[in-house]
Amino acid sequence: MARPGGSVKVSLKARALRFLSMREHSRLELARKLQRHAQEGDDVDALLDWLENAKFLSQARFSESLIHRRAARFGNNRIVSELQSHGIQGEALSDLKGRLQVDELARAREVWLRKFGAPPADAAARGKQMRFMQQRGFSHKAIQAAMRLRGDDEWLPGDDD
Structure with missing residues (x-):
């Protein structure tokens, strides 16, 4: 199906505004x-x-939008890496890292519960769960804490650290 006015040249400004009307973009x-x-x-x-x-x-x-879209599924490392790939640097990146750090454990716990919902049965299952969480960009500390906690303060059996 041909576009109406198919031979009409769209200005660069109109194209930019169309991109921005669909979602936030980084300058880069x-x-x-x-x-x-x-x-x-x-x-x-x-x-x-x-x-x-x-x-x-x-x-x-743009940074707020990206964090909002990614935070429920990914860890700080993955989100920060994506922000850097979009040209976010310096103090702005440091501020965002600090804000992400505040709730990483809760986000890791939610992702882990949604995906697995139960403690690993053996070492192989534990390794599989940890690799999944690492691929999602969660820190080792957040992964261990998320897998160790059953309730708000209840420890899983066998984790006597």
């Missing part, structure tokens, strides 16, 4: 997407500066 990600469509004479950096000044593009909003 939006630059990559727009660069593919830039014609000679188009200044992608100037457009990105304008979008930031007009509050259409925000690294803080």
Whole structure:
């Protein structure tokens, strides 16, 4: 099915606004997407500066959006790595790491309960569960604590650390 007005050239600004209307983007990600469509004479950096000044593009909003989408399924390591791949750095990244650290244990516990729901039966099952949690980006400390706790303060049998 052909698009209405299929031969109409979409401006770079219109394309950027369309991308941003679908979801938040990082400056780096939006630059990559727009660069593919830039014609000679188009200044992608100037457009990105304008979008930031007009509050259409925000690294803080993008970071919050990404954390909100990922926090229920992934650990701090994975989320921070993704933020870095989108160009989030410096003090902003440090602040986000600190905020993520506060609830990593609770998030690890939720993911572990949703996936497994019961303590591992043997060492092989324990290893499998730990590898799953590591692939999700949870710290070793959070994984051990999440697997050790049954209730809020009840320890599983055999964990006399």
